Amino acid sequence: MDKKKFSKITNLYQLVVVAAFIIYAYNVQENWRIDVSEEKYTLIGFVILLLLGGALSAVELKASTGNEKTISKKAIYWGVAFALVFFTWRLALGLF
16 A cells, blocks of 8 residues: 555544544543443443554554555554554553
């Protein structure tokens, strides 16, 4: 895929996810607080969507350093690995 096209898709995806979360949070909040016990699975869904956005950003970052016009498999693997390392790190912090 072309780098410019992938960059536009990534930016649009992140914009849609953040806007959807803001709208969702505004609708479920009471006194500027969200009841996490009631909204647990929806919030987990948003975390997964944001993690996917982070992986897309990592792929875009790795692809931007190369001289090619397309995104290589190496850049995709690097982005997925970065996202998994970040997720594992956050999960480990949550457990301790």
